[in-house]
């Protein structure tokens with residue numbers, strides 16, 4: 387992965403929580419690049435964000451799946467805004483709740499002009515579910531770049547892990563980055579991708595990006 391030579395590396399632990407917002411209009415002023423992180427509830431999003439930031443406990447793990455209704459904003463090294471989207475797909479959530487989630491996300495995607503990349507978190511053991519595929523469709527329609535990230539890779543051993551990764555790639559047409567928060571695996575690669583996609587000023591085409599990430 388080439389990082390443009392003059393781009394400043396991000397000091398990831400220099401991250402702080404900014405605020406939680408209930409809709410896109412409440413975003414703080416500023417035009418920092420944004421990276422949003424999405425996934426099914428319980429996919430390991432809070433754990434991954436804490437590991438990515440190198441800050442244990444900064445992102446609260448939700449004890450109550452499906453009960454997060456806000457976008458949580460994190461400022462990373464005064465260069466980047468990471469937007470933690472509420473987990474979706476909680477089977478027992480009432481329909482009205484699911485509709486609220488969809489409206490919130492739709493609203494965010496249509497207003498986030500500085501959104502550079504969405505990380506789609508998928509549990510390596512389960513692969514993409516219908517709600518993940520719906521999100522992929524929505525991102526593709528909106529022309530928003532996204533990257534699959536397989537979580538909890540430590541739960542599978544070598545061959546099984548490779549097999550699941552290939553199945554995921556076949557299902558969504560992009561190769562996921564395998565990660566484990568428990569074993570701090572894949573985190574540097576993820577940081578590099580985010581730095582290149584969101585912070586460096588490299589003019590890049592979607593074609594070359596796809597060629598690089600689809601291996």
Ligand code: GDP
Nearest residue numbers: 427428429430431432433447448538566567568
């Ligand atoms: P969230 O609901 O998506 O924010 O998920 P959490 O980060 O709260 O994680 C859900 C559950 O998965 C918790 O019990 C975590 O301990 C577990 N978990 C998260 N990441 C990993 C990982 O990399 N490996 C393993 N083995 N478990 C994980």
